[in-house]
Amino acid sequence: MAEVKEEKKVKKAKKLADPVAASYDVASQEMILRAHDLGVETIFDRAENMKPCNIGVQGTCCKNCGMGPCRLPLPKAGIEGEDERKGLCGATANTIAARNFIRMIAGGAAAHSDHGRGVAEVFLAAARKETDDYHIKDIDKLLAVAADLGVDTTVEEDGEILDRDIDEIAVETAEVALNEWGKPEGELLYVKKAPAARYELWKKLGVIPRNIDREIVEIMHRTHIGVDQNYKNLMKQGSRAAIADGWGGSMLATDLQDILFGTPYPVAAEANLGVMKEDMVNLIIHGHEPILSEMIVSVSETQEMIDYAKSKGANGIQLSGICCTANELLQRHGIPLCGNFLQQELAIITGACDAMVVDIQCIMQNIANVAKCFHTKVITTHPIARMEQDNVIHVEFSEHHAREDAEKIVRMAIDNFENRKAEVMIPKHKSLVVAGFGVESTAYELGGTFRKTFFTLNSNIINGRVRGVAGVVGCNNARCRHNEGHIQVVKELIKNDVLVLTTGCNAIACATEGLLTPESAKVYCGDGLAEVCETVGIPPVLHLGSCVDNSRILLAATEVVKAGGLGNDISEWPVAGSAPEWMSEKAISIGHYFVVSGVYTVFGVTFPTSGAPEFQKYLFEDFEKIYGGMWGFEADPVKHAQLMIAHIDKKRKELGIDKARERVLMDMADRQALEA
C-alpha cells in the first residue's frame, strides 16, 4: 500500500520549467534556475503543470448564468454547413464569443479608467489645495488639457483679455475631467481630439461614448443572460466602451498624470534584473498608478532616508520598477526598470529585494508565496487590491497623508536590509535605455523648439526612408517564451524600416535587449530608418510609457494626420499595431480601441474568439470595411511582423507613395545601371 502511494507521488511529481525554453532573457533564465535550486515555484513551472482549458481559449464557454457553464468547443473537423452549437438558452457560439470578448473589453476599460479616476481625484485634491503632498507640476500641460475640456484659460475684464487665475483653471479642469466618468448627458469630450474624419465616422456608427462608466456598465447589462444576442450589436457596445477607454479613461489618466508629475522628456537609465544592487536597500515598486510611486521616489531621495539606510549598513537606496509603474517612473525620473510582468517573482528570488510595494493590476498573488522563502516584505497599499497571505503587510495609502505613508514604506524596506537570509544572487545583465518620448517630446525631437511638429516623420514616410510606424505594446504571457515574441516582432519591424512606438511590457522587453538606444539603429535597422534615427538622434524604438499611455500612441497617430500629406484619418496612413504576448483584459481593450481608431492590430499567442469562426471573421475582415482597422492573429513573431508590414505596404500603395520607397531601396547596382 505504502509503495502504491509512493508510486503515485512519483507520478504526480511536478514538472519544472526549462529555463532556456521559458525565457528569452538570460537574466531571467538564471533566476528560474536559481528558483529550482532553492525549491521555489514560479509561474514558469506552473505553466508546465497546468494547461489552459481548450474551450475557454476558443472563447466559447459561457458561464454568465447558473445553468452553465455551457461549453461549445469547435468540432475537430471544423464547421461544415450551419453551425448548430447552442448553449442551454440557445446562445450560439457567435453570441457567446462576442459576449466574452466585450466582457474582456469591459474589464480592461474598467481597469484603465478606474486608475484614471484615482488620478483625477488626486488632481482635484491638489487643485483645491486639500493636500500638501501633490502639486501641479506642468502648467503648460494643464492649459492644454483645460482647452481640450472646454475650460476657459482667459477672462475678459473691461474689454481686455486677461490670463485666468491658474488655480481657478486647475479646479475647473479637475471638476470637468472627473465629470467625464459619470456625466448624465452629452458625449465624451476627448473624442474630438481624434481626427475630424474619425469623429464623424464614430458619430455615424453611433459609437461615441456618453461617459466612461456607463459604457462599461452597459456591457455588463447586455451580456447578462437573455439580453443582447446579436454579435454585431454586442460589438457595437464593445467598440463604444473601448473608445471610452482609449480616448477617455486612459487618455485622461495620462494627461492628468503629466499635469501632476510632469510631461516626459527623453531620459537615460538602465533595465533588467541587474539594476538591483547587493550593497543597497532594494525597494521595488510594482503596479500601475504613479500616485504612490511618485511619493516613494521623492521620499527615498531625501538625505534623511539615505542616511537612515547607511545607518543600517547599506550604501544607499536602489529603487527600481516592475510592470507599468516601472515605465511611469522611468519616463519621468529615470528610475531603472527591474523587469516586466513575468519577472516579478524573479526579482524576489535574487534574495536582494528588501521590499516590494504594490498598488493595482498585474500583481501575481504568488509573489507573497515566493517572498515567504526570502526576507522580502510584500506591501499592499490600495484598498481595492489586497492579498490573503499572512506575510503581506497592508499600508493603506491616501493622498491626504501620502508622504507619511511613503516614509513608512521606505523605512520598512531599509529596516529589512539586515534581515536578508538567502545568499544574494543578482544577475549581472542590464542594458542602457533612453525613454520619455511623449507626443510633446517626440514633436520637439523631430521638429526642434520653434517648429514642434511631426512633419519630419511624415516627410520621411512619404520619401520612403521610414516605411511606416507600428505601435507594439502589451503584456507577457507564460504560454509562450518570455520576451521572445516582443523582441522578434520589433526586430523584424525595424529591420524593415518600420519605426516602433512601444509601451508596457513590450517596452521593458525591448529595453533589456538594448533596442531603446539611438546606437541600436545602426545595428538592427534597415538603411532608411537607420539614417533617420541617426540624423534626428532617436532610438528606432520609442518608449511612450505605460499601458494607459497607449493613448499617447493614438495622439501621435493623430499628429501625423494633422502634419499633412498622409491622408485625413488614422486608417489612411501606414501604421499598424501589435501585442505579441498579450494576456490581460486590458490588452483586449487597448487592441480594440486601436482597431476602431483605424489601426490594423495583430495579437500573438492565442485569440479568444477562435471557436466562433463567423464572429472572428467579422473582427478580422468585416471590421476593416466599417472602421478601416481590423484585428489579426499570428503566433509566429516573424510572420506576425510580416502581416503588419504587408498592411503598411498596402496603405503606402493606397496613398500612392509606394513608388518612393522602391527608389529608396535601390542598391548600388541599380544606381550604376541608372547612371549608365
Ligand code: NFS
Ligand atoms: Ni499593459 Fe499587460 Fe500589465 Fe502593463 Fe504589462 S502585463 S496590458 S503592459 S504591466 S498593464
